[in-house]
Amino acid sequence: MKKLISLTLLLASAAYALACTNLIVGKKASADGSVMCTYNCDGFGFSGSLFYSPAGRHDKDELIAIHGWGPAHEGQFVKQVKYTYNVVGLMNEHQVTIVETTFDGRLELVNREGLLDYFSLMRLALQRSSTAREAIKCMAELVEEYGYNSSGESITVCDPNEAWIMEIIGKGEGRKGAVWVALRIPDDCISAHANLSRIRQFPQDKKKSINSKQLNRINKPEVECVYAHDVISFAREKGFYEGSDKDFSFRDAYCPIDFENVRYADARVWSFFRHHCSDMDQYLPYINGEFDVCDGMPLWVKPDAPLSLRDLQHDMRDHFEGTPLDMTADMTAGPWGMPIRPLPMHFRSSDSTDYYRERPIATQQSGFTMTCQMRSWLPDDVGGVTWFNCDDADMVAYVPLYCCITQVPDCFRPENNPRNEFSFESAFWMNNWVANMIYPRYSMMIGDLRIAQKELEDYYFADQNEVLKSIEKMTPADRRDYLNKKSIAYADRMMERWDTLAKFLIVRYNDQIKRRVDKNGNLQRWGHETPGYDQQFIDAIGPATGDRYKLNNVIERRER
Secondary structure, eight states: OOOEEEEOOSOGGGGGOOSOBEEEEOTTTBSSSOEEEEEEEEOTTOOOOOOEEOOEEOOTTOEEEEOOSSSOOTTOEEEOOSEEOOEETTEETTOOEEEEEEEEOOGGGOOTTOSBOHHHHHHHHHHHOSSHHHHHHHHHHHHHHHOBOSOEEEEEEEOSSOEEEEEEEEOOTTOOSEEEEEEEOOTTOEEEESSSOOOOSOOOOTTTEEEGGGGGGTTSTTOOEEEOTTHHHHHHHHTSOOSOGGGOOHHHHHSOOOHHHIIIIIHHHHHHHHHHOTTGGGGHHHHTTOTTTOOOOOSEEOOSSOBOHHHHHHHTTOSOTTSTTOTTSSGGGTTTTOSOOOSOSEEEOTTOOEEEOOOOSSOTTEEEEEEEEEOTTSOHHHHOEEEEEESOGGGSOOEEEETTOSSOOGGGSGGGSOSSSOOTTOHHHHHHHHHHHHGGGHHHHHHHHHHHHHHHHHHHHHHHHHHHHHTTTOOHHHHHHHHHHHHHHHHHHHHHHHHHHHHHHHHHTGGGOEEEEOTTSOEEEEEEEOOOOOHHHHHHHHHHHTTTTOHHHHHHHHHO
């Protein structure tokens, strides 16, 4: 009798993760030589948590039952491989990391008969691949054999030496497989994607590029581009493209742009690039929908200076501050400069004027956020670190978790993060408790969160050097045990600090005043401030309300 294993994918609720952000850094663009990538998994309606699958050896007749979150595939299976790797979140024991953003593209190309959705694909590749190239080959072969049922997807694939972008979309009902392109990001560059296809023209020369019929050559170091053999011919067949092979653009064929998908998606990429590259304002016409002036941005750019991991974490907290899209710079930010907005993305005034709101990298609906670091000069078990937490990147402290761990910290376990019930054991709900106190009174309260956030992250970063010293003479088994305990202790420390912060905030800001604190940050017994509104909101009151609240009018009437 065949042995069956159920592949309960990273999160059934990831079906809602249609609005995510990935930032990517090559090893020569980083300050310490590490490859880095990030993931904000954004979607209302699910609680974030950290998922884990152990390494294992398997029988030759073993099968994996595929469930996913899409159409039912009762009785359908994927063949298991002889050995699968340890996977923590979206990084495996070889530091291979795979993250994604959904771009949808041409929805008529969704094939609901395909077996594998994008998270199934990513998870299987993480279990089976020891390098980024192996992961790309694995995903290409899996969709060819079993079919693909998701819409368009941009997938970041990294290991300690390389970073790649792979974009994939199905072929529609009745057509098995997918069309796709994967490009290696230059080591000295940064890249990003955020719910819009970003690959346009790609190299097709025989030395640096191979198609899906030549996947046996993927490990040759000169190969920098891999693509489905029919990615161009299929576009011609469907009427998406008519030009020459050399001018073919994956984005333009499979995900045509409009103002909305550029402003809501590529604007996030632009803001990230702008943090690290001084000439990005030349692409503002593109972000503003002036496609006759500019119809795209580079897929990658060389930064003005190398990025640190903390730089990247700061980038994940971006709300377009300091740009023409700054969400705190006008009265729509409310009385206390709120940098996020409630849904919907569009709204209409009583005079039937339509408006839209901006969509930044950091957003309230994140289920979880991670910044992943892969270091080639260290043993894999300590070299790969996922800095993780649940909820909005702007409002949490990133907690370092090593890729070798075999026990998920309690606060990140799926069973401790229920979707519809508050729990003090849940990182998701503790972070949301704090964040949702601060959102409406952001400028008044955010300073206290920043103190706690910095305190934790300062400690974690300082402790990384101590970790490296401690493991120098350990056996691999002792090292893994030590890193397991370290990761759990880091998560516990975060939960304790956030419990203290939540209780401090409710007392300090009770009834919309601000109690005074001493030089050590302790609440004073007496004394408080009335912070009032942000100046830009005050300045908007007169134009919006006329004389309704003008105090000098009342005084003049009395004097008369």
